[in-house]
Amino acid sequence: MNETIIQQPDLAYLGFQEGRKFYYQQEPDELIQLVVDLGEGELDPNGLLNVDTGEFTGRSPKDRFIVRDELTDAKVWWGEVNRPFDPAAFDRLQAKLINYLQDRTFFVRDALACADVRHQLSVRVITETAYQNLFAYNLFLRPTSPIDQPEWTIIAAPGFYADAKEDQTRQHNFCIINFTKQTILIGGTGYTGEIKKAIFSALNFLLPQKGILPMHCSANSGNDGKTAVFFGLSGTGKTTLSADAGRMLIGDDEHGWDENGIFNFEGGCYAKTAYLSPEKEPLIYAALRPGALLENVCLHEDSGVANFDNLSKTENTRVSYPLHFVANAVIPSVGTIPENIFFLSCDAFGVLPPIARLTHEQALYYFMLGYTAKVAGTEFGINEPQATFSACFGQAFLPLPPKSYADLLSKKLNESKANVWLVNTGWTGGPYGIGARMNLPDTRAIIKAALNGQLNHDRYELLRPFNLQIPVHCPGVSSYILNPVNTWSTPAAYRQQAEKLKGLFNEKIVSLNGGTR
Incomplete structure (x- = not known):
């Protein structure tokens, strides 16, 4: 020792x-040796340290x-x-x-x-x-x-x-x-x-x-220095979509927004590793080197190498690593005032559009909702899509009432005039089990278009019952998929499912406002 x-x-x-x-x-290499010597974890053949966190994963x-x-x-x-x-x-x-x-x-x-x-x-x-x-x-x-x-x-x-x-x-x-x-x-x-x-x-x-808005979001910036932030609950693509090889990563999870811009709270990343591969997540995969800490990852029985496809311990397998392990990281991890804000929702009901431009009021509404959905089979007893809400996209970490953070966001939006977008990374053409998952290359192309200003046109149509403004065209993406009604078997089937989700939205907002609309 x-x-x-x-x-x-x-x-x-x-x-x-x-x-x-x-x-x-202690330096990382000293701690790694101590972890091994004390029997807290083991090194795989690639020098990656893996530990089992025990009862709680x-x-x-x-x-x-x-x-x-x-x-x-x-x-x-x-x-x-x-x-x-x-x-x-x-x-x-x-x-x-x-x-x-x-x-x-x-x-x-x-x-x-x-x-x-x-x-x-x-x-x-x-x-x-x-x-x-x-x-x-x-x-x-x-x-x-x-x-x-x-x-x-x-x-x-x-x-x-x-x-x-x-x-x-x-x-x-x-x-x-x-x-x-x-x-x-x-x-x-x-x-x-x-x-x-x-x-x-x-x-x-x-x-x-x-007067600083704390945010449960990832953030990156372009070569032009313009900043974008991505709010989203677990499984919505927050880390995936911000880890863009064409942009600089500011941080993957926690940031603050003051009068000068945004800043990362952390000095590293804590990424999920379920089904991790160099094709799906090249930046995260490249950060897997000595010094990174794997948690609850199973190893291949024959080689002893980390097996990211085996989730028998937990679906919440993780890796932590310092920010300088990311090739395109911004250090110090600060950015300008955001010009584009993305609310990511994995909609298993299949009715939200691939992207919608939000008004100021809608931005506050969806921020308060913090909506995503669980799909059938992810938890015992869930047999159909289940709406999940987390106020401000981080309810579990809010010591203050959600309205405190919404009021701060409102002030920041008034001052910055940032574009706010709702992005569906979930299903289209029907709910989970009937429809199909949004194509990741399409989502990346849509976000790229928003960042490049290619959606700053006036060719939008209104999607009911949500009254969302959706673009009628987007470079690199079929116009057909931009309106989710097109992808369903019938407009009536879409409307029935959309009204159901809209009703859940309204019920949640009422509860957050103390029983008043």
């Missing part, structure tokens, strides 16, 4: 005993809490998304967690969030495992000078299980954010996504108070 254990920084402010030694600010939203105190009581959007946690219970749980780590090897990394130095947040990540620390290296920004006292601290220990009754958690795993103490406790889960999304949640609380 590598013997670069050092004593600093001082962790007494958290309750650690004075003089306690730990691994601090994804986030557990029902076990995420926010400490309810004077700072948060009147501000936080309490309910299913943000469950309140008692301040005294937090202190007791933190003491137990620190005591658990005292007698174990642990790892400390100082890092940064937010590429724009004016809004940068220093973060100390304390992890029980070496692989979690490697993840923190990959995903956060890497400081070039020492951090004496961080603004925020994350303590993550997969092996520490809470006693639900005694500790006031729902079950043995937890993620608890304390805004007053600027500390995040994560226990009972080895899934690394909890670490990154906890800081995203913190920024979603802090930045709006400075």
